[in-house]
Amino acid sequence: MSNYLLNGKLTAKQGQQGELAKILIEASRIVSTAKGCRLYVIGRAPDDRCSVYITEIWDSKEDHDQSLKVEGVRELIAKAMPLLDGPPAKGQELEILGGAGI
Template identity: 80%
Template sequence: MNKYLLNGKLTAKPGHQEALAAILLQASELVATAKGCRLYVIGQNPDDPHSVYITEIWDSKADHDQSLKVEGVRELISQAMPLLDGPPAKGQELELLGGAGI
């Protein structure tokens, strides 16, 4: 299976986790129709009140990269950046082996 799987974690400044999550949920709606998007979900860990987690599955890395050109995505990125507690860390790229619903 040659899918592209990306796990990411963004850490918000104190008090901004909900706003960051809301922006990422808006982004998920925009990229849901992008070519190759199989999954784009946002989560949180109750034990980590400042972070928001993103899990993405794409048909290819190229499809993921193209999703950054979807109308409105760059605007959402610019809204999210001031909420972050430092620069975003590079997401964890994994080889997708398979699973239910894929």
């Protein structure tokens, strides 16, 4: 498989998880139309009131990198940054071994 899988976790300042999630969901709507996007989902853990998780599958890392140039994405990143409790950590890049729907 040559797809690109990225798991990320963003930690919001206290009380900002919901607003951060809204921004990321809006971003998912924008990048879901980008070339090579197979999956872009936002989640949270029931026992964690600060973190928001992002799971992305792309045809390639290059397609993922290009998605950051899609109109509106940079604006949403700028909107999300003040809500974060520190700089975002690098996402975890994983090798896809298989599975349904890919």
